[in-house]
Amino acid sequence: MPRIEVDQIAPVNTTGYPLPYGHAVAQRWYRRLGPASDLTDFGVSHVVLKPGAASSQRHWHEDEDEFVVMLAGQAVLVEDGARTPMGPGDMAAFPKGVPNGHQLCNESDADCVFLAIGRPASSDCHYPDIDLHLSGGVYRRKDGSLF
């Protein structure tokens, strides 16, 4: 049946971020729906942010579009010089190459849930707030040194 039974997919909270940058997403619990439903054209992640958790470090991709839609709860979309409340049904788009780092932060006292759609990151990803850069699938400091 094409309907996705989310509860049948185990959520994970793994991250490739080196410490200490992984702490911000330790309570980001996500399910990759693409592999669970044989989609390959694009990826869909179902994400639950516990109170205090962030969707990611604030970042932008050179060559991957991203799209999010809120399904439940409240989050704050943080970007350069702006904080935008996001509630159920609210959507945001992050076109590739726009150098405006973004993240969703759950500053409420209840879980929030959103979907994130995109392609696997293969281009460089920039993190304006922290000493981190992703290139060739490897996280390094901005001076190129490895963690």
Add this chain to the structure above:
Amino acid sequence: MPRIEVDQIAPVNTTGYPLPYGHAVAQRWYRRLGPASDLTDFGVSHVVLKPGAASSQRHWHEDEDEFVVMLAGQAVLVEDGARTPMGPGDMAAFPKGVPNGHQLCNESDADCVFLAIGRPASSDCHYPDIDLHLSGGVYRRKDGSLF
């Protein structure tokens, strides 16, 4: 601002379906969010189905994945030998090449709203219930004749 102001995008109800097959989607009002927000990796359509309307004729694509998530209201996912109720937060995936025609039908007495994610159709699309076939971007009868 990356947040999408849906109400600022005019909905349309146009369809490429020849008559009489367009009648089923006459009350399908959609907004293409990709062009409105500079996304090109994939398409996102915000769709409102009025009572009685369908998302499409029942169909399946040879080479395009599709994904839907319900945002409001109630619909019925119709596929081969199955009818599945879909409400807010419910999702369904339709991997390319799976020969199981699908559509969402609003059989309720209120609007329903969903997002559809996919790529523009460039492969053949099959319509199991009606005398229609899409190939090379052109709708024909199953015998190849034009409408």
